[in-house]
Amino acid sequence: MRRIRLLLILTFMLPMMAAAADRTPPNLEPLPDVPPPPVGLDIEGVDEPEVTIIKKEGETVEEYRINGELYMMKITPSHGVPYYLQKEDKDGGWSRFDGPEAPLIIPKWVIFRF
Incomplete structure (x- = not known):
């Protein structure tokens, strides 16, 4: 029964696949x-x-820079758990997070500067 179903499906699908392959424009x-x-x-x-x-x-203190701009710091105190400071925007706002995954930071794109 399975072989008959497979044969019927292939019988109907092969002409469709061949027609789809021939649809390329000639020019x-x-x-x-x-x-x-x-x-x-x-x-x-x-x-x-x-x-x-x-x-x-x-x-x-590990400072991470891209193109000379400081964007993240990892602070490892002598006693305690290391934590990260990540720059929120170009004006200098920093946010702290403790885990290996980055916190949710809302994009603050600058289109024009005057």
Whole structure:
């Protein structure tokens, strides 16, 4: 019974698949080749943040920067649980979170600056 069902399904599906494959227009032109990336572009280090580790008075502060801008700090005190400070906006608001997952931060995009 299963073989008959499978055979019936294939009998109806194969002509539909063949008709769908033949729907390509006859006047297609090939796409131009993609040019190589510029020589001075550094693709490898774009996504990696710069990490600066500062040890003072028994605590460790790890500063995370992208394009020279500080966006997050991990503070590990000598006694206690490490916590993170993450920049909320470009004007300097910081928020604290304790876990490995980032807190919910509402996007505050700047369209124009005067």
